[in-house]
Every structure is written in structure tokens, then in C-alpha cells.
Amino acid sequence: MPLTMYRMTVPVFQRGLSAMKTYLDKVEVFAEEKKIDSSILVAGRLNPDMLSLAGQYQRATDTSKFAVVRLTGLEAPRFEDNETTISELRERVAKAEAFLASVAQEAFNGSEEREVTIGAGGGVNVTMSGVEYLALSALPNFYFHVTTAHAILREQGVPVGKRDYLGPYV
Amino acid sequence: MPLTMYRMTVPVFQRGLSAMKTYLDKVEVFAEEKKIDSSILVAGRLNPDMLSLAGQYQRATDTSKFAVVRLTGLEAPRFEDNETTISELRERVAKAEAFLASVAQEAFNGSEEREVTIGAGGGVNVTMSGVEYLALSALPNFYFHVTTAHAILREQGVPVGKRDYLGPYV
Numbered sequence: 001m002p003l004t005m006y007r008m009t010v011p012v013f014q015r016g017l018s019a020m021k022t023y024l025d026k027v028e029v030f031a032e033e034k035k036i037d038s039s040i041l042v043a044g045r046l047n048p049d050m051l052s053l054a055g056q057y058q059r060a061t062d063t064s065k066f067a068v069v070r071l072t073g074l075e076a077p078r079f080e081d082n083e084t085t086i087s088e089l090r091e092r093v094a095k096a097e098a099f100l101a102s103v104a105q106e107a108f109n110g111s112e113e114r115e116v117t118i119g120a121g122g123g124v125n126v127t128m129s130g131v132e133y134l135a136l137s138a139l140p141n142f143y144f145h146v147t148t149a150h151a152i153l154r155e156q157g158v159p160v161g162k163r164d165y166l167g168p169y170v
Numbered sequence: 171m172p173l174t175m176y177r178m179t180v181p182v183f184q185r186g187l188s189a190m191k192t193y194l195d196k197v198e199v200f201a202e203e204k205k206i207d208s209s210i211l212v213a214g215r216l217n218p219d220m221l222s223l224a225g226q227y228q229r230a231t232d233t234s235k236f237a238v239v240r241l242t243g244l245e246a247p248r249f250e251d252n253e254t255t256i257s258e259l260r261e262r263v264a265k266a267e268a269f270l271a272s273v274a275q276e277a278f279n280g281s282e283e284r285e286v287t288i289g290a291g292g293g294v295n296v297t298m299s300g301v302e303y304l305a306l307s308a309l310p311n312f313y314f315h316v317t318t319a320h321a322i323l324r325e326q327g328v329p330v331g332k333r334d335y336l337g338p339y340v
Contacts, residue, residue: 003173003282003301012305046216046325112173120339128339131173135182140336143313144320151321155216166310169290169298 005071006108008134010100013064015167016146017093017100020057022164023153024086024093030158038086044152053152055081057089060145061096067138068100070116071130072107175241176278178304180270183234185337186316187263187270190227192334193323194256194263200328208256214322223322225251227259230315231266237308238270240286241300242277 001007031038045052051059058081065076076099083089116133120126128136146165153160171177201208215222221229228251235246246269253259286303290296298306316335323330 001282001299001301003175003178003304005173007301008173008178008305012309015306016310046321047327050324112171118339121333124340126339129171131171131177134173135178136185136339137336139182139309140186140313143310144317144332144335147314147317148321150314151216151318151325154220155321155325157217162314163291165314166307169288169296169306170294 004105004108005111005130005134006105009064009067009071009108009138010103010105012139013067013142014097014100016060016142017064017097019165019167020060020146020149021090021093023149023158023160024089026158026160026164027153028086039084041153041156041158042084042086042089044156046148046152046155051148053149054083054089056145056149056152057083057092060142060149061092063138063142063145064096065099067134067142068103068107070118070133070138071111071114072103073114074103074107174275174278175281175300175304176275179234179237179241179278179308180273180275182309183237183312184267184270186230186312187234187267189335189337190230190316190319191260191263193319193328193330194260196328196330196334197323198256209254211323211326211328212254212256212259214326216318216322216325221318223319224253224259226315226319226322227253227262230312230319231262233308233312233315234266235269237304237312238273238277240288240303240308241281241284242273243284244273244277 027041042054043052069076083092111130114130115127117125117127118137150160150165197211212224213222239246253262281300284300285297287295287297288307320330320335
């Protein structure tokens with residue numbers, strides 16, 4: 001299989017979102033065992049000025065969606081950022097997955113050189129090629145939010161592990 | 171710039187390691203301000219059965235090194251996993267950076283189809299193409315350890331931010 005923009009986006013995001021669904025299954029079991037309201041875990045965060053677990057799900061799904069939009073020019077559904085329960089986070093992931101599954105590989109034709117403009121902080125916009133956007137923004141942002149969700153859960157004692165994050169190889 | 175195996179490995183790792191150096195600078199300032207022995211922060215972790223901050227640096231540097239080794243067949247220097255101070259972590263990162271800087275782009279010729287064998291857990295090995303290894307193992311592992319270092323520091327109050335993680339765009 002050649003290295004393509006499609007291979008490094010849609011299946012990568014699908015795999016990461018699959019891990020995030022596994023985390024939700026484990027949160028649910030953990031909350032039942034410990035007799036905790038699972039919405040407390042959904043609101044968990046590492047630091048008061050950091051996004052909650054729900055926020056990490058919102059940003060991970062948005063990163064996947066906007067990466068496709070920016071690299072292909074396709075339009076994506078808009079999501080409200082109002083999830084507070086496990087089932088609402090499951091719905092959020094399912095909506096992102098449905099969008100990703102709808103994207104044809106051919107939509108990425110020419111995306112290596114496509115100009116992408118993103119915010120660089122401080123109100124400054126930068127324009128870069130699709131390849132640079134993939135390497136500098138889309139992938140690091142996506143993995144940041146999946147891993148931070150993982151970290152929030154680990155810090156709260158939910159037994160998620162590296163294998164859940166990486167997903168099965170076979 | 172075309173999408174290449176080199177672009178998605180060496181410069182990606184260099185950028186991530188650069189962020190990890192910024193984190194060390196911030197740990198040092200934080201420790202001085204709070205009059206904390208910075209080695210306490212180096213030993214910090216989110217959960218007793220998770221790797222410490224030093225462990226995240228060891229795994230991030232190793233992931234970058236082994237990705238190059240597996241995709242190119244080059245040999246890499248061996249690192250001891252014995253860092254306990256900021257300056258030792260800086261040396262560790264510098265050694266990984268020196269190795270990455272020594273790798274020619276041409277070393278990645280043919281790496282898309284190169285067979286890579288890695289452990290899949292439970293003593294099972296799997297063999298996959300270079301592209302699959304990049305997408306399923308090298309990049310998610312690397313970003314996992316950079317982000318978990320970030321999470322450990324955030325949880326301990328060190329003022330690292332998303333901009334430090336992503337690095338400058340311009």
C-alpha cells in the first residue's frame with residue numbers, strides 16, 4: 001500500500017475514534033463497579049484550566065472532521081459541544097465516524113499541494129500545503145486529544161491501557 | 171512538497187522532541203519559582219503503574235530512533251534508561267536529535283513497502299509494511315509519549331500549553 005493522504009487521515013482517525021469508544025466502555029464498567037455517576041468522569045480533567053474528558057472527545061472528533069474538510073473541500077456536519085454523558089459522547093463519536101466513512105479516497109486527490117489556512121495563535125493565520133498541515137497540525141492535534149483523554153482516565157483510575165490506545169494489530 | 175516516509179518521520183520527531191525540550195525549560199523555571207527539587211517533577215506520573223515523566227522521554231526518544239531503524243535498516247546508538255534529572259533528559263533528547271539529524275532522506279527509499287516486524291502484545295509478533303507501521307505504531311506511539319509528558323506536567327501545574335506542544339507554524 002502506498003503512502004497517501006487518505007491513508008494518513010481517514011483510517012488513522014477511525015482507529016483513534018475506535019480507541020475512544022473502548023475508553024467509554026471502560027468508563028461505564030468502572031463507574032458501575034465503583035458506584036460513581038459516570039458523568040463525573042465525563043467532566044474529569046487534569047487541571048482546572050484544561051479541557052474535560054468531554055472536551056477531549058469534542059476536539060478529537062472536530063480535528064478529524066476539519067482535517068477532511070480542509071484537505072478535500074468537502075462540507076461536514078456541524079456538532080454542538082454539549083455532551084455531558086457517556087451516551088452523548090458515543091453519539092458524538094458515531095456522527096464523526098459516519099462522516100469519515102462517507103469520504104471517498106478520491107476526494108483526497110491533489111490534497112498534498114492543496115493550500116490550507118489555519119490559525120497560528122494570536123489572531124494570525126498561516127497558509128501551508130496539505131502535507132505540511134497533515135504533519136504540523138492535523139495529526140499532532142488528533143493524537144493530542146486521544147492521548148489526553150487516555151491520561152484523564154488513567155489519572156482517575158480507569159483501567160485503560162496502551163493496547164486500547166493502539167488498537168489491535170492483527 | 172510531496173508526502174514521503176521521510177517527511178512523516180524524521181521532521182515530525184524533531185518537532186516533537188523540540189517541544190519536549192521546551193517542556194524541560196518550563197519545568198526548570200517552575201521548580202525554581204516554587205523551590206521544588208526538579209527531580210521530583212522528573213519522577214512525576216499520573217498513576218503509580220504508569221511511566222514517569224522520565225519514562226515518557228525515554229519512550230519518545232526510543233520510538234523516534236526505532237522508527238528510523240525499522241524503516242531504513244540503519245543502526246542506532248543504544249541509550250541507557252537511567253535519566254533522573256532535567257540535564258540528563260536534555261542529554262537524552264540531544265542524543266536522539268543527533269541520530270535523527272544524521273539520517274539522509276534517501277535512507278527511506280523503499281520504506282513504504284519494507285517489511286517491519288513488531289511485538290503485538292502477549293509475545294506475538296506481527297509483520298506489516300512500512301506504511302502500516304508508520305500509521306499503526308510509530309506515529310501513535312510517538313505522539314502518545316509526547317502528550318503524556320505534557321499531561322504529567324499539566325497535572326503538576328507546570329504551565330505548558332498546546333502551543334508548546336504544536337510548536338511554531340511560522
